[in-house]
Amino acid sequence: MTSETWRVGVLFSTSGITAAVERTQRNATLLAIEQINANGGIDGRLIEPIAYNPGSDPKQYRDQAELLCDQHKVSVIFGCYMSSSRKAALPIIEARGALLFYPTLYEGFEYSPHCIYTGPAPNQNSVQLVNYVSQKFGNRIAMIGSNYVYPYESNRVIADLFTQTGGRVLHEQYVPLTATADVFARIIEQVAKLQPDAIYSTVVGDGIALFYQAYRAAGLDPATMPIISLSTSEAEVAQMAPGTAVGHITASPYFEGLRTPQSEAFVAAYRARFGADARITACAEAAYFQVYLYALGVARAQTDRFALLLPHLHDLEFDAPQGRVKIDGATNHTHVWSRVGQVNAQGLFDVVDEPGVRVAPDPYMLKYSLDAETPLAVRLNFQPMGS
Template sequence: MMDMETWRVGVLFSETGVTGAIERTQRAATLLAIDEINAAGGVCGRRIEPVAYDPASTPSRYRELTVKLLDEDRVRVIFGGHMSSTRKAMLPIVEARSALMFYPTLYEGFEYSRHCIYTGAAPNQNSVQLVDYLTRNYGSRVFLVGSNYVYPYESNRIIADLFAGAGGHSVEEMYVPLNLTAGHIAKILDRVRATRPDVIYSTIVGAGIVPFYTAFKEAGFDGRQLPIASQSTSEADVVLMRPDVAEGHVTAAPFFQSVDTPAARAFVAAYHKRVGNDWPVTAPAEAAYFSVHLFAAALERSRSDHLEELLRSLWEVEYDAPQGPVRIDGNTNHTHLWPRVARVDATGNYRVAHDAGVRVAPDPFMLEVRFQHESGSAWALSY
């Protein structure tokens, strides 16, 4: 039976498998937040008790462990999931059992569930800002490449539409297996040479990221002139690259370690104290961290972890996250976030290249997308 003296929650982030490197940062940040809350007295005098498993980056294991958490461990709230395929494996189980999950990873949008709180960025909170930056600074011809599953297909579709809206176009779109080989990489590079894009947009995920960037550099390409722009590449990947391999490449996210706010500095210091300075801080880790704090603030109000009571409170609270104050939109269950664009510098670290300094409301279905170019012309897309 569940210990009624604690709030028991599920934690499903992979420590092994193709996305284990970045999911380990999310797991560490989740447990850090739980420890902070417990050290401050817990919620309503009760500790939060994590029940954690390793799904090994495998959608079927996420599904099986979600069943185990909800049916055997008797949790009502789960923090977890990374790839969209893993979220989609978890969500039907969560919905069927009237539970709630927090999904702290950027994703392709075009989804809503009453049973999911999306704390990672939706496309209007990263892709729009990224394309604006790329077309201003590099050009309008984009090469699209990704891993062969749902997020890359959908994200590349959105990026292609955004480039088209800015007067550009995609010169190529290709997909490769999650288990990327040297042969697959060679084919990508051959097509890059043939199509001569201004920028590459990559939705390659997991263990293939570092070999792809390394081969790109060794083939004679320079990220300072022809960047790989990738929202699926994070500090967890860059830390494994030589600085000259990583330099110049671009991403967009609500949080980077270089964000200079009191909340950001405190989070980075606490994170490194927990796991060591060799572990990178990532945007998905920051989203995982503030997810727990939002949950705790709502739980303090609702005094119940049952779905309906907890949801009502989640729509009312705000938390001063490392990226800036965040809150949940009650119409979409997505989060108001602070978009930023960053480039890798010569030391191999992301440095913020553009920060509008505004919080952006979630628009997961991309009903209206606008941004202003220096020329003064504005454009919009409707889906």
């Protein structure tokens, strides 16, 4: 064991509007680092995390990324949740010749050689969500989102997908990140009069609980008009009164209740470290496995310097809690598993649709189709294991 370390930045918020989910990402990152270090680190060198709290403020992500690169001399940063935070930090990371591992679902239509995207792109969650909802509930939707880049872009994709199924958007509205309960109550009242088949929510952070609570207070029924949302996870459901989110739907590569040996080991280790009641999210799972991918890449490259490390990350595979994942060398995105989940009475997600295929990333949505005549494997851009 050498005294020299692999120094990395950890940039997740423990305060602010998105702290609930970002804490899970920070925890999972630190858990993976601790596990790797307990097994001797990377070739006898421990990983040394330097963590900051950007407070859910994009400017702080930018400033703290600069601090990590310039003062602490890190070459790799694990971090960012909202797309606004990624877009704030990434130019700094690119200019410093560093690398960002980004473990969050996002709107797609982006590529940077200085970013490894380990959360799902739209062809890995939006397509599956629309496919399920349009068949089970219908394709007339209302869209409500927070006022920043991800909701606008995600709504554009979702609207296009529903339109392909013959559906239409009945209502589209954006609210401040700090929107209050009365704002959501008025929106729910307005949307209910339109009687959509589903409400697509891209509300993020603390507003998620307020939105679902307004829905429940209005007496609406998720059996006939569910909230469908890619940004609602176990962490946000835990912020709600019991039963508030029951019946609502999301699509994600991972859910806390997934029964695989890797998932059960991950959940057990996470709860042993952070508490028996700790909630675990897909964003946390991606934050966890991306540290292992980093470690495998550094062990191959024998360096963490961007230009030398990046080629060794391409096509790396790892048995993650969700299933075996792989970094795509052409796009810097990740091959992940697609699942649709519905909230149960325990505040967890039951898997209600699971094609059982690993989905190759298509961040620019070039190869997808919702045409029912197209075979499922082609619609999902499926590539067999090991391809």
